[in-house]
Amino acid sequence: MSTPPHHYVTASDGQRLAVRTRGNPDGPTLLLVHGYPDNSSVWDAFAAEFTADHRVVTYDVRGAGLSTAPEERSGYRLDQLADDIATVADHVSPDAPVHLVGHDWGAIQSWHAVTEPRHAHRFASYTAVSGPDLDHAGHWFRTRPDGVRAALRQAVRSGYIGFFHLPAVPEAAWLTGVGGLALSALERLGGGPHTPARRGTRDYLNGLALYRANMARRLLQPTERRTDVPVQVLAPTDDAFMIDRLQSNAGRWVTDLRFHRFHGGHWTLRSRPAAVASRVRALVGEIESGRPRPRPALTAQRARRHGGAFAGQVAVVTGAGSGIGRSLCFELAERGARIVAVDIDGPAAERTAELAGLLTPGAAAQRVDVTDAAAMDKLAAWVRDEYGVPDLVVNNAGIGVAGPFLRTSAQDWERVVDVNLWGVIHGCRAFAPMMVAAGGGGRLVNTASAAAYLPSRVYAAYATTKAAVLMLSRSLRAELADHGVGVTAVCPGLVDTGIISGARLSGLGEVSAAKDRLNRLYRLRGYTPDKAAARIADALDRAPEIVPVTAEAHVGLLLSRLSPGALRAAARLAPPV
Structure with missing residues (x-):
């Protein structure tokens, strides 16, 4: 499956982001944001599900693929990453909001964009696949609304984050190939991708800054981040890194939430892209149709309720x-x-x-x-x-x-x-x-x-x-x-x-x-x-x-x-x- 040619969009701090556009120019615009340690090629199979009737835009996140990389760790902070998403959206669709889809770290930074009042109007909808808002996650760990056991289960699955904060050790794991072998094993959970990922060394190494620049400050000192953008959370049943409850907790912060499980693992968007695409297509179709949908006023009581196990x-x-x-x-x-x-x-x-x-x-x-x-x-x-x-x-x-x-x-x-x-x-x-x-x-x-x-x-x-x-x-x-x-x-x-x-x-x-x-x-x-x-x-x-x-x-x-x-x-x- 070939990747379309790219062009560059300049971010607010001067970094150059490699952007690719394909599909029907007259259809609704989808903006797809990849995670770590991927680049925009992770979306190729998924994008093929939409090219007949949608305009599909992907880009390499700063430091990945063909995009340039900041010299300082601060260049990877979520505020800047959210600005990047808004910059690309403004460039590819200046006159209409886009439908945002994020996976893994792409979902994390997309959450930050849709909960940022300066940017929220740029998004007609948002679908998060296997990635929470870090501030929401910080509140969830602190308040433990689903109990201590759920928090401990998630902490165990997030153990790799501590490893990524070690100096030099993660880099050595990627460079020696040990990290790649471990990642390949994790990718097979839930029916892994049938084709190898097209990742480069800089994708593995530069992306570590995403964790080191954001995790501690967001999880330990979370802020309240809400949005009126229609949000859909898709949770794979065999995700090695996240439990359902952390993701359904988004209902406490979102006035219009849908939450759906689907069969597969963390990288199902590569192995079974149709499963993810069908849900995204349904949401985009609903929003584009203009059909009204009841929205609750999120009082404190409703916020607690809408973050429950069946939220959305x-x-x-x-x-x-x-x-x-x-x-x-x-x-x-x-x-x-x-x-x-x-x-x-x-x-x-x-x-x-x-x-x-x-x-x-x-x-x-x-x-x-x-x-x-x-x-x-x-x-x-x-x-x-x-x-x-x-x-x-x-x-x-x-x-x-x-x-x-x-x-x-x-x-x-x-x-x-x-x-x-x-x-x-x-x-x-x-x-x-x-x-x-x-x-x-x-x-x-x-x-x-x-x-x-x-x-x-x-x-x-x-x-x-x-x-x-x-x-x-x-x-x-x-x-x-x-x-x-x-x-x-x-x-x-x-x-x-x-x-x-x-x-x-x-x-x-x-x-x-x-x-x-x-x-x-x-x-x-x-x-x-x-x-x-x-x-x-x-x-x-x-x-x-x-x-x-x-x-x-x-x-x-x-x-x-x-x-x-x-x-x-x-x-x-x-x-x-």
Whole structure:
């Protein structure tokens, strides 16, 4: 893949920056900023995804590639690097703002540019790939909003920064080839680039000044840097250098944030450029269309919320009109997600979306019957058009059926299978393909039940559907793992959701009395949908295979593995209904 010819642009301090332009001169302008120890050639495969309908501009950061290098370390400070970005933007697109994309150190300096009031108007949007704002990172380490463990995990991954501050040792590592071997190994994580990087010795050596001129002063004495520029943060699932929480923390400082994971490692923009390009193309298209997007007023409380684990993400939840589905919508919105509330009860879904929108603006409601495959496909297409590919899909809609097998009608069997099993299948079939096509990183969550592994003489129909959902989730998890899409089965125990009130009961005596007894049992258990939603949201950050909810769900899962005979014996006992 050939690199286009360059021309020079003079920076504010006299350094000469080698700039390259390619693509459609009539399309929106993308300005791509590379990281360390790369030069602008790292963008070649990515740029090829856009040249038909976008104007693509790359340049060698000072000290890299064909650009000149400052003699003093101060020439690499972030204020100057941000000025360089603005200078190039002014040169290539003097009459219109550009869409900025940065990777690694290119993302760090681009963050500094979009959070600089003098420069922010030059950028129509900004996409950061594997690189935080250093001031934001400094605040994150000092306040530790995601806990000490997360801060320690990031500190371990950032250990190389201390090495780069050692005098002469990093230079020796690069010159002897030892550093190059270590870098090649790290590049392979998450499916490394298929072609060697075109890096020169000066790229390795000069770029060390980026760390030495900026890291200590920015991390130890961070300032508050905010922006109204629409920002998209892309986080590879197998990034060797950064954890998700540090990057999603940007929601505390950005009024219009999108946060997406994608399957791959730190240099995926070289090995699988389409995964990154699809997200960038979606953002640029949204901004260029001029469609308004709700923006929250970042009060202190909202700033804390919007820096949560789901900041900037889109979550689709079925069965959102009540119970765990509604509570989960609120919990995810509280943690920064935009919610699409789906339910067969349209007004209930609208009420959920209305309340979720008070927590994070941009929520929407859709009335959909999950048993209708065509309707679910239509929902998925609508979500993709309005929000882009969702980051989280929760197939939660379900109904209850209780009674002995011999007293359960064929119609009841068909209905519970349609909603509890086919509803999940339709949701997975509608959304999984687009999540894979988007490069992975998304998550499917299917609501099963502790009944999936706790047999009972009076819940045969219900337990059968939930056991099927559990096995579907396990099988799908194995299938989609190579695509970077996670699948989790949620298995609640006795949660007071109100499901009994709408359940079909057969052979359990007078129906209303049986429902009263069951509802009383659930109320006495005292486990609310809000507690269940918090438990689920906490667990999703780890993307486990199964999330048992309530103590009896945990104990039942353990017994199903250690003593299935005891569960078979218990299944023969008459339940308290």
